[in-house]
Amino acid sequence: MTNSIITGWGKCLPPTVLTNHDLESLVDTNDDWITSRTGIKERRISHVGTAELATLAGKRALAAAGIEATDVDLVSVATCTPDMLIPSAASLVQDALGATNAGAIDQNAACSGFLYGLITASGMVQAGVIDTALVVGAERLTYFIDFTDRGTAVLFGDGAGAVVVQATDEPGGLKASDMGSDGSVANILWAPGSGTATNRMELQRNHHLQAIAMNGPEVFKRAVKAMGDSAADVVAKAGWDLDDVDLLIPHQANVRIIDATARRLQLDPAKVFVNIASYGNTSAATIPIALTEALESRRVTPGAKIVFAAFGAGLSWAAAAWEFGSRVEPLGTTDEELPPTDGNVMTLLADNFAYYGGGPAT
Ligand SMILES: CC(C)(COP(=O)(O)OP(=O)(O)OC[C@H]1O[C@@H](n2cnc3c(N)ncnc32)[C@H](O)[C@@H]1OP(=O)(O)O)[C@@H](O)C(=O)NCCC(=O)NCCS
Known part of the structure; x- marks a missing residue:
């Protein structure tokens, strides 16, 4: 059987930070409670959509693998917060990457989604159905967070990560x-x-x-x-x-x-x-x-x-x-970045506060 190893990896974290101290002005909570009960100190709030986060993580993973987007046979995006239900986030990512030879599919298993994507893509590589897959996990979860609910407001953040899995005779993989x-x-x-x-x-x-x-x-x-x-x-x-x-x-x-x-x-x-x-x-x-x-x-x-x-x-x-395979160094990098934002977290969340209620105590 062909092996399927990870040859590229990348992440995309939006730059705007929501700290535990920021949350103290939104809900009845405090840094000590959040740190001791969850281990979380801060999280990121995205100024772009899920597919854009996914695309940059994907570009970084392709660069690390040293391959072109046209080499990819399957773009698999695990998300429960796609930009829209129709079409899939994966189709948006496939287009933004220029992965013109790839099929595209979303997999929603919530927080388990990336592993579902990794396991299914690797199985397809091992079976000889495809040679190369880009497997992404990407979320803009804070869109669905009600910042008046302290039970969820402190836990979640936005971001994306991606790997390239490829067929190889080298030992390793799943x-x-x-x-x-x-x-x-x-x-x-x-x-x-x-x-x-x-x-x-x-x-x-x-x-x-x-x-x-x-x-x-x-x-x-x-x-x-x-x-x-x-x-x-x-x-x-x-x-x-x-x-x-x-x-x-x-x-x-x-x-x-x-x-x-x-x-x-x-x-x-x-x-x-x-x-x-x-x-x-x-x-x-x-x-x-x-x-x-x-x-x-x-x-x-x-x-x-x-x-x-x-x-x-x-x-x-x-x-x-x-x-893991024998190579743990990236073959290349990309200097692409997300579009700039002024990084004001409360401004970024204003739409959320207008919808669900809440906002910084004045
Ligand atoms: C949410 C979670 C952090 C709460 O921690 P916990 O230790 O279970 O705390 P509880 O819900 O039992 O609440 C304990 C007390 O803290 C309070 N509390 C809850 N959230 C709080 C917050 N953000 N800040 C301050 N106090 C809080 C509760 O009201 C409760 O107060 P009480 O004792 O006066 O009634 C924890 O249950 C958790 O992480 N669960 C799993 C969530 C998860 O992983 N979800 C994603 C799955 S992928």
Whole structure:
């Protein structure tokens, strides 16, 4: 069987920062509570749409892989916050990249979406259906955040990350995978007015139906179990011992969930990649952003055995046992950047406050 390895990686974080101290002027919360209960210090608010974030992360991943957009057979975008439902975010990204030989598909498994995309694209490469895929996780989650709800306002942020997976004879790539879902508890993390299920008159009366609503403690409990079990499952299926694992790159939702997952795997905390303090939970984007930063900080060595694990709305979960290739340096870079913004976070959120209510206390 052909192997499918990661040959390129990239991230795109919009520059405008919303700090815990900024949040203190929006809801009844404080930096100490947020830091100790979640590990988050700040998050990014995007001034551009999801596809634009995805496209720049994608360009950076293509540059790192040293390939052209026309070499890509499939653009797979994991997102639950696309610019629009029709067409897919992936089609917008495919066009913006000039990936004229690629098919394009969105995958929505919420925060597990990037792993669903990585596993399905890698499976297609291994099966010989395609040679090269660009797999992106991209979100503009803060569009769906009601900043009067302190249970969600402190957690989420915007961003994108991407990888290129390519067919190779070199050893490595996807060694084992697990994907799961329990839709019976869909309502513990959802945005019920974000699709066609809601009566439009009702939505007009209650905009909050469009915002992400969550039963935090219930999600927490299930996340620890789902992510821990899924990660343990792929380690066993790959035939690895826990000592073999070089790095756990988990979904970044809450540092306490990450710690519990590492404990479940009896993994040395030094082998766990955590960057949640800087970006909060960017849903499908957390893992490709974290992988990119793990590569940038040389935490990924040639042939490294990596466990990816995620959970999210659905509830969905996924994990992958992944052996990295021999190259951990990018082949190239691009100097493209997002269009400029004045970086005033409260101005950027003004539309959100006008819709859901709230705003800085004066
Ligand atoms: C949301 C979350 C951080 C809340 O932390 P928690 O330890 O479970 O806290 P609880 O909800 O039990 O609330 C504890 C107290 O803090 C308060 N609180 C909740 N949010 C707060 C905030 N942002 N600031 C200050 N206090 C807050 C609660 O009102 C409660 O007060 P009380 O004891 O007086 O009733 C946590 O449940 C979580 O991270 N859950 C998973 C969420 C997640 O990962 N979602 C994305 C999935 S991909």
